[in-house]
Every structure is written in C-alpha cells, then in structure tokens.
Amino acid sequence: MTRSDVISPPSTSGGGPRGAGVETVAALPQVPKIKKSRSILVYLSLFWLALIILAAVFAAFLPLPQPGVPIAAPRTPPALGSFDLLFGTDNIGRSIMSRCIYGARVSLVVGAVAGIVGFAIGIVFGLIGGYFGRFPDTVITMLTDAFLAFPPLILLLAISSILTPSIQTLLVGLTLLVVPAFVRLSRANTLSWSAREFVRAAKNMGASNTRILTREVLPNVIPPMATYLPIVIASLIVAEGALSFLGLGIPPPKPSWGGMINDAKDSIAEYPYMVFIPAAVIFLTVFSLNQAGDFLRLKLDRTMQD
Numbered sequence: 001m002t003r004s005d006v007i008s009p010p011s012t013s014g015g016g017p018r019g020a021g022v023e024t025v026a027a028l029p030q031v032p033k034i035k036k037s038r039s040i041l042v043y044l045s046l047f048w049l050a051l052i053i054l055a056a057v058f059a060a061f062l063p064l065p066q067p068g069v070p071i072a073a074p075r076t077p078p079a080l081g082s083f084d085l086l087f088g089t090d091n092i093g094r095s096i097m098s099r100c101i102y103g104a105r106v107s108l109v110v111g112a113v114a115g116i117v118g119f120a121i122g123i124v125f126g127l128i129g130g131y132f133g134r135f136p137d138t139v140i141t142m143l144t145d146a147f148l149a150f151p152p153l154i155l156l157l158a159i160s161s162i163l164t165p166s167i168q169t170l171l172v173g174l175t176l177l178v179v180p181a182f183v184r185l186s187r188a189n190t191l192s193w194s195a196r197e198f199v200r201a202a203k204n205m206g207a208s209n210t211r212i213l214t215r216e217v218l219p220n221v222i223p224p225m226a227t228y229l230p231i232v233i234a235s236l237i238v239a240e241g242a243l244s245f246l247g248l249g250i251p252p253p254k255p256s257w258g259g260m261i262n263d264a265k266d267s268i269a270e271y272p273y274m275v276f277i278p279a280a281v282i283f284l285t286v287f288s289l290n291q292a293g294d295f296l297r298l299k300l301d302r303t304m305q306d
Contacts (some may be wrong), residue, residue, distance in 0.1 A: 042295050045288035052285060056104035065095050067102040068253040075271050087277050090261060096274065100281050103255040107285075110167060111236040114174035119229055121175075122182020123221065127213055129183070130190025140183065147180040156239065160248035170249060174236050185228060189221045223300035227293055234289035241282055257282050 005061065042194060065071045070093030071084055078088040089095035129140035154246040192198065192216060202212050205267035237257075243249040244258025245265075252259065257278045 008163075012304070018083065035107045039291075041125070042291055045291035046295075047283055048288045049292065051102050053108065055101045056108055059105065060099050062101065063084050064098040064101060067094060067099045067255045069094065070264040071095050075274070076268070078273060088271075088273055090260070090274055091267065096260070096277055099255040099260055100208065100257070100278060103257050103260060104281075104285075105276070106167065106250050106254060106256040107237050107240055107258075108280075110170050110240050111172065111233045114171050114236050115178060115229055115233040117171075118175050118178035118182050118232070119186065119225065123186045123218070123225065125179075126183045126186020127190050130187040131194050131213055137187075140187070144183045147176065148184075152177050152239070153242070156243055157246075158246065160243060165248055165251050167250060170240060170243065174239060175241065178232050178236065182225065182228075185225055186221055189224055190208060190217055193217050216253075217242075227297040227300055230289040230293035230296065234286040234293075237282065237289075 065084055070089070072089050072093050072095075074089060074091055076085060076089040076093070079085045084095045084097060087100065090096055092098070100116075125140050125144075129137040150184070155177065156173045159176075160169060163169040199216050201214060202216055207216075230241045239257030240249055240256065241261070244256045245262045247262060249258055250256040252263075260278040261275055264271070268275045
C-alpha cells in the first residue's frame with residue numbers, strides 16, 4: 001500500500017460523499033422550539049379587563065337604569081331574576097350593578113389618564129436628565145427627590161382640601177403622584193442606553209441630540225416603562241378609591257367604586273354585600289392590571305426572554 005492510497009481524498013464523483021453529508025445533516029437531532037407556558041390567571045385577567053372596559057364604554061347601551069335613579073326598595077338583596085337587581089340595591093334603592101358599571105368610567109378614566117400623562121411627562125424629563133446630565137440632571141433629580149420625600153396620601157389630601165373635589169382635581173393630584181417614579185425609571189434607562197456603542201456611533205457620525213434621543217434612545221426606553229404602566233394605573237385606582245372613601249374624591253351623585261364603599265360602610269354589618277361587591281370589583285381590576293403588567297414584562301423586557 002502506497003502513501004497516496006492512504007491519504008488520497010475521497011472521490012467527488014457520483015453521489016457518495018455528497019449523499020453522506022446530506023444524511024449526516026438529516027440525522028442531526030431536531031430540537032423542538034421551547035413553548036413558554038402562560039398561567040391561566042393571565043388570560044382570566046385580560047378577559048376581566050376587556051369586560052370591564054367594554055361595559056364602561058357601552059354602559060349607555062346596556063339594559064341598565066341610570067345610576068342615580070332608585071328602582072326598588074332600599075337595601076334589596078341580590079336577586080338572580082333581574083339584571084338590574086343582580087347585585088341588589090343601595091341605601092336609597094339605586095341599582096348596585098348600574099353604579100358599578102358607571103363607576104368604572106370614573107375609576108378607569110382617572111387611573112388611565114393620570115397614568116398616561118405621568119408616563120409622558122416622566123419620559124421627557126427622564127430623557128433630558130439622563131442624556132444631558134450636569135445642570136439639567138441636577139435640577140430634575142432634586143425636584144424628583146423632593147416629590148418622592150413628600151408622603152403621597154398627605155399630598156393628595158392637601159390638594160383635595162385646597163381645590164374643589166372633582167375629576168380634574170383628582171387628575172392633577174394623581175398625576176403629580178406618579179410623575180417622579182416615571183422620571184427616575186426613565187432617567188435610569190436613559191443612562192444605560194446612552195452609554196451603548198450605537199449611540200456613540202451616532203454621535204461620531206454627527207447626529208443631532210434630538211435625533212439620538214428620538215431614534216436611538218427613546219425606542220429602547222419605552223418598553224420597560226410600558227411594563228410598569230399597568231401597575232401604576234392599578235395603584236392610582238386604589239388611590240382614587242381611598243380618596244373617595246374619605247369623602248375627598250368624586251362628589252356625589254356621580255358614582256365611583258370608592259364612593260360606593262363610603263356610602264355603605266355604616267351598613268356593613270347588616271348588608272355586607274353593599275361593601276363587598278364594589279370592593280371585589282376594585283380587587284379584580286387591580287389584580288388583573290398587575291397580571292397584565294407581568295405579562296407585558298415577559299413580552300417586552302429583553303432580560304426576561306432568555
């Protein structure tokens with residue numbers, strides 16, 4: 001046997017070697033795609049949020065009486081025979097079902113509007129402070145720390161006692177309450193993304209600060225902040241309910257979930273359903289918003305996807 005016979009390369013004629021390569025590739029194990037399991041609570045929470053939002057939007061088209069009009073005897077217990085009396089009536093005979101649905105308009109609008117406005121303001125000031133630094137960052141950080149040092153409930157009580165209780169007053173107070181948290185979150189993410197290589201490359205290529213903030217930094221700052229927004233809205237709904245319970249929220253006769261609890265608190269021993277039903281609506285909505293926030297975090301947060 002010669003040396004050439006030992007080390008001669010395999011012949012490329014025919015289908016031998018090429019066919020063997022195909023067979024080798026085909027023989028590699030096929031790794032199935034990992035399916036991420038989701039909790040049934042997520043789907044139930046999204047269903048509840050969709051249901052309560054649709055009911056609030058189309059409340060005028062539902063077979064419900066007006067929330068301020070008595071329809072039966074006061075303190076009528078819940079009855080399955082009538083949709084109006086499904087949750088019973090309150091102290092003056094108004095439908096609790098109707099007041100829960102119409103009250104969702106107030107609670108959801110106040111929480112959503114205050115949260116979204118605080119979200120937008122927080123992003124703007126967080127981007128400015130985190131990107132430019134120095135004097136703008138110092139001023140923004142000092143104002144943010146000052147607001148965070150003030151007790152939230154005391155701030156809300158002060159605003160509600162100085163101004164006339166109304167939806168506008170609640171929106172102002174709740175927006176001021178959440179802006180500092182969004183500013184700090186936006187600033188922290190801006191500091192992180194501003195140090196990345198693609199931002200430095202954009203600066204070296206002569207891109208303006210406005211373009212870098214809007215095209216490079218902002219798209220990466222919004223997703224982690226969006227995952228925090230449902231949780232903030234949930235806390236704002238609780239805050240609105242607390243103010244309404246204290247009598248500093250939405251003035252009657254406009255219904256709100258916290259106001260319903262406040263109206264029925266003296267009858268909780270004899271008629272507990274008048275307190276537990278609006279409290280259960282608040283609990284389910286807040287719980288569903290927290291589940292939605294966790295779901296968005298799994299979808300949008302890159303650190304949670306691996």
